[in-house]
Amino acid sequence: MALVPWEILGSGRFQSKSSLKKQQENEETLRNIAGIFQQTPEKENDRRGMALEKLAAVYGTGSVTAVTLALCFSKDTQSLPHCRGEEVEYLMDNIQALKIRLTDDQSASLESVRDFDIGFLLNLICQDPQPTGLIGIVPSAGCIEYSVHALHT
Numbered sequence: 001m002a003l004v005p006w007e008i009l010g011s012g013r014f015q016s017k018s019s020l021k022k023q024q025e026n027e028e029t030l031r032n033i034a035g036i037f038q039q040t041p042e043k044e045n046d047r048r049g050m051a052l053e054k055l056a057a058v059y060g061t062g063s064v065t066a067v068t069l070a071l072c073f074s075k076d077t078q079s080l081p082h083c084r085g086e087e088v089e090y091l092m093d094n095i096q097a098l099k100i101r102l103t104d105d106q107s108a109s110l111e112s113v114r115d116f117d118i119g120f121l122l123n124l125i126c127q128d129p130q131p132t133g134l135i136g137i138v139p140s141a142g143c144i145e146y147s148v149h150a151l152h153t
Contacts, residue, residue, distance in 0.1 A: 002078040016053040016064050051113045059100050069097030074107055
């Protein structure tokens, strides 16, 4: 059995400055499913991109994708990231990630760019309840009690 992390590449939002510039020049847009991925502030994505770009330079690759995947691989030896690619370049980035071994300090520096996010699908179904006590889409399945300790242990 393996972990299958979803959305680890941020729908293409974690990019180097040169990639972002190229994207703007070509008037390209990112994938977006019903506005879900518009929630992350642009400055936060810029910070992530800069941190990834810095490590990509250390490893002699221009690929922030390879570094992002390497971070995922460093967390668990049994992980199979859910990522796709429409270009051969993306496949090459995925292969390049297998050659990168991040140190604990490098992993920690990447993780410090943003607070922990429980991630999709859990952020869709079990966020902390609002004052109403409702928890995302879970109430449609029935009456479910919420435990403060369940998500924070």
